[in-house]
Amino acid sequence: xxxxxxxxxxxxxxxxxxxxxxxxxxxxxxxxxxxxxxxxxxxxxxxxxxxxxxxxxxxxxxxxxxxxxxxxxxxxxxxxxxxxxxxxxxxxxxxxxxxxxxxxxxxxxxxxxxxxxxxxxxxxxxxxxxxxxxxxxxxxxxxxxxxxxxxxxxxxxxxxxxxxxxxxxxxxxxxxxxxxxxxxxxxxxxxxxxxxxxxxxxxxxxxxxxxxxxxxxxxxxxxxxxxxxxxxxxxxxxxxxxxxxxxxxxxxxxxxxxxxxxxxxxxxxxxxxxxxxxxxxxxxxxxxxxxxxxxxxxxxxxxxxxxxxxxxxxxxxxxxxxxxxxxxxxxxxxxxxxxxxxx
Amino acid sequence: xxxxxxxxxxxxxxxxxxxxxxxxxxxxxxxxxxxxxxxxxxxxxxxxxxxxxxxxxxxxxxxxxxxx
Numbered sequence: 001x002x003x004x005x006x007x008x009x010x011x012x013x014x015x016x017x018x019x020x021x022x023x024x025x026x027x028x029x030x031x032x033x034x035x036x037x038x039x040x041x042x043x044x045x046x047x048x049x050x051x052x053x054x055x056x057x058x059x060x061x062x063x064x065x066x067x068x069x070x071x072x073x074x075x076x077x078x079x080x081x082x083x084x085x086x087x088x089x090x091x092x093x094x095x096x097x098x099x100x101x102x103x104x105x106x107x108x109x110x111x112x113x114x115x116x117x118x119x120x121x122x123x124x125x126x127x128x129x130x131x132x133x134x135x136x137x138x139x140x141x142x143x144x145x146x147x148x149x150x151x152x153x154x155x156x157x158x159x160x161x162x163x164x165x166x167x168x169x170x171x172x173x174x175x176x177x178x179x180x181x182x183x184x185x186x187x188x189x190x191x192x193x194x195x196x197x198x199x200x201x202x203x204x205x206x207x208x209x210x211x212x213x214x215x216x217x218x219x220x221x222x223x224x225x226x227x228x229x230x231x232x233x234x235x236x237x238x239x240x241x242x243x244x245x246x247x248x249x250x251x252x253x254x255x256x257x258x259x260x261x262x263x264x265x266x267x268x269x270x271x272x273x274x275x276x277x278x279x280x281x282x283x284x285x286x287x288x289x290x291x292x293x294x295x296x297x298x299x300x301x302x303x304x305x306x307x308x309x310x311x312x313x314x315x316x317x318x319x320x321x322x323x324x325x326x327x328x329x330x331x332x333x334x335x336x337x338x339x340x341x342x343x
Numbered sequence: 344x345x346x347x348x349x350x351x352x353x354x355x356x357x358x359x360x361x362x363x364x365x366x367x368x369x370x371x372x373x374x375x376x377x378x379x380x381x382x383x384x385x386x387x388x389x390x391x392x393x394x395x396x397x398x399x400x401x402x403x404x405x406x407x408x409x410x411x
Contacts, residue, residue, distance in 0.1 A: 058364075058365055058366070061347065061365070062346060062364065062365060091347070091350065092347075092365065095347070095349075095350070120347075120350045120353065120354070121350075123353060124349065209355060210354075210355035210356065210357055210401075211357075212357030212358065212397075212398045212399065212400070213357070214397070215394065215395050215396055215397045215398075216394050216395045217395070218395070219391040219392075219394065219395055224391070224394075228368075230368065272365050272366040273366050274366065275366075276364075276366050276367045276370065276372045277366060277367065279372070280370060280379075282369060282370065282380075282383065283366075283367035283368070283369050283370030283372070283383075284367070284368065284369060285369065286369035286383050286386070286387050288380065288383070289380065289383045289384040289387050290387055292384065293384070293387060293388065293391070298388065298391060299391065337391075337394040339344060339387065339390045339391075339394070340344065341344045341345070341362070341368035341369050342344065342345035342347075342351065342368060343345070343346075343365050343366060343368055
């Protein structure tokens with residue numbers, strides 16, 4: 001008997017289209033599509049990808065009923081296993097894959113997603129397992145090898161562990177160890193003294209604890225900055241901001257401007273359709289209304305420049321550095337509050 | 344100010360204002376120009392109230408549909 005697989009993909013990997021099609025609603029195709037073709041080969045004749053279910057990334061992550069609609073299509077195909085991705089470091093796609101496998105798991109189906117450990121969607125997979133992918137589609141070959149092995153394992157009802165490149169939350173597992181905790185603790189201390197900073201029996205979540213800044217006393221007396229990770233830059237992108245995996249942030253003057261004019265500024269973000277941003281860049285950086293509020297006295301003063309980067313597959317390390325540098329710079333210049341738009 | 348609030352919460356952003364779409368955090372192209380600008384104004388006005396509001400953990404604020 002073959003194991004029936006339903007594979008979830010986004011619009012891009014299904015071949016429906018790029019960002020222009022990110023609003024596409026859920027739909028299905030018979031058999032494997034795109035990366036599913038190679039995955040089916042790797043899995044061999046005991047498995048069959050019976051159906052590919054796909055959805056545009058914007059629709060999947062912003063429509064409240066999207067996961068429900070996707071699940072209806074998945075259930076129709078009566079799968080033994082639901083596979084989602086690989087989503088690499090794509091935020092919306094990762095979020096969609098994670099929500100789909102979480103819902104499938106809740107519904108009692110065996111489900112597995114595949115994405116990079118830095119994918120911001122990772123934790124929404126809940127109790128469903130997630131196996132690591134590379135950072136980008138360039139690693140498709142190795143990623144699918146990894147995914148196929150993991151699919152075979154979960155289909156056989158075996159638990160997926162860190163040794164299988166499982167990422168994200170791993171549910172607590174009880175087992176009997178032949179060495180007591182004191183011995184194991186000493187081993188971990190010795191490993192750490194030997195330079196191994198990762199060895200642990202209790203992995204901690206990596207997410208930051210951010211201490212909220214004290215509230216402003218009075219915005220009408222404050223110097224306020226506007227910032228964005230929507231990659232809004234002067235039209236010719238003079239400093240070459242990257243559209244993905246940004247390594248830098250930039251700043252541009254706002255003095256003498258009361259709006260972000262179309263045609264003079266544009267978004268170079270590679271993670272969403274920039275049609276709306278370029279039609280009216282105030283949709284990314286709300287300078288027009290911020291100036292109004294400043295002239296009416298609701299904002300004491302607007303900072304004389306804005307800061308920008310592209311938040312698209314940006315590494316956590318770089319994103320953290322940008323944040324630290326922005327705060328340092330804004331503090332130095334006496335800015336008391338910042339409004340950041342995020343795409 | 345963003346649409347994917349679950350991610351903003353998870354990375355620990357203390358003050359989050361919900362917007363209407365990923366590609367236009369400070370807009371809403373489904374509205375006419377005047378209504379869209381009015382929406383943006385309510386959004387920024389809300390954000391200004393929010394930076395003047397004490398919080399102890401990631402907190403999501405919604406713009407009221409009418410007024411602020």
